[in-house]
Amino acid sequence: MNRYTANLCRLEFVVTLACTGRCRHCSEGDHSSSGEFIDGDKAAAAVLSAAKAYKLDSVMTFGGEPLLCPEAVFNIHAAAKKAGIPKRQIITNGFFSRDPEKITLCAERLVESGINAILLSADAFHQETLPLGPVVEFAKACLKAGAEDIRLNPAWLVSPDDRNQYNIETRRIASEFEKLGVSSAKGNVIFPQGNARIYLADYFDLSAPVVNPYDEDPEDLRAVSVSPDGSLLDGSIYSEDIVEILERYSPKSCVGGNSYDI
Numbered sequence: 006m007n008r009y010t011a012n013l014c015r016l017e018f019v020v021t022l023a024c025t026g027r028c029r030h031c032s033e034g035d036h037s038s039s040g041e042f043i044d045g046d047k048a049a050a051a052v053l054s055a056a057k058a059y060k061l062d063s064v065m066t067f068g069g070e071p072l073l074c075p076e077a078v079f080n081i082h083a084a085a086k087k088a089g090i091p092k093r094q095i096i097t098n099g100f101f102s103r104d105p106e107k108i109t110l111c112a113e114r115l116v117e118s119g120i121n122a123i124l125l126s127a128d129a130f131h132q133e134t135l136p137l138g139p140v141v142e143f144a145k146a147c148l149k150a151g152a153e154d155i156r157l158n159p160a161w162l163v164s165p166d167d168r169n170q171y172n173i174e175t176r177r178i179a180s181e182f183e184k185l186g187v188s189s190a191k192g193n194v195i196f197p198q199g200n201a202r203i204y205l206a207d208y209f210d211l212s213a214p215v216v217n218p219y220d221e222d223p224e225d226l227r228a229v230s231v232s233p234d235g236s237l238l239d240g241s242i243y244s245e246d247i248v249e250i251l252e253r254y255s256p257k258s259c260v261g262g263n264s265y266d267i
């Protein structure tokens with residue numbers, strides 16, 4: 006087995022870079038409302054194949070906004086469940102439709118597909134451009150559908166304890182969700198990359214090197230991330246078996262790592 010990927014335990018899928026949000030803290034920069042999305046069948050095949058070769062303990066889908074392409078999300082997580090991968094997570098901003106029927110159906114199918122952790126990106130930054138009402142409806146629909154674990158995954162500025170105006174508003178939004186029975190995960194602290202570097206520059210020392218907390222050790226990949234066009238490391242899951250890509254990986258030939266966002 007390739008020593009650089011021998012400890013791989015997590016597969017991530019950037020389902021699409023299209024997004025309903027236009028967040029000023031987004032580490033990926035600007036997103037458009039439409040764009041390429043991953044082939045759900047091929048992504049599901051990659052999950053099944055990788056699970057035979059590696060001891061995977063989690064599969065995550067995110068974006069952009071992954072629920073703009075719900076069928077791909079359902080396929081990926083159904084495959085993860087079939088393969089016996091215990092953690093099956095999605096990060097979503099929760100706003101993909103205003104139609105109550107579509108929201109309910111999506112929540113039911115998410116739960117049916119085997120997702121067992123829904124991380125909802127709701128906070129002062131997301132809610133500058135995303136309406137809270139449909140996100141609350143989505144959270145309620147997930148609870149009603151029997152979601153095992155749905156939690157807020159807020160973005161904090163400077164630190165979770167800092168009392169800046171954004172964090173104060175994020176705490177207010179979190180308290181709205183707590184009333185519904187949705188608690189908050191620890192979330193993430195914004196780092197100066199993409200839009201955050203431009204629009205929140207006053208909060209950072211831009212002369213210091215940027216530390217991306219999601220960068221992987223290229224000599225010991227624990228998580229890899231498949232892009233919306235199927236690309237992974239120096240290959241593509243659309244044209245070859247994911248295991249072949251992972252087995253030939255070398256830190257000298259390509260940049261590894263993940264791109265966990267939101």
Ligand code: SF4
Nearest residue numbers: 024026028031069267
């Ligand atoms: S932070 Fe998330 S929801 Fe906001 S624009 Fe970026 S990908 Fe979209």
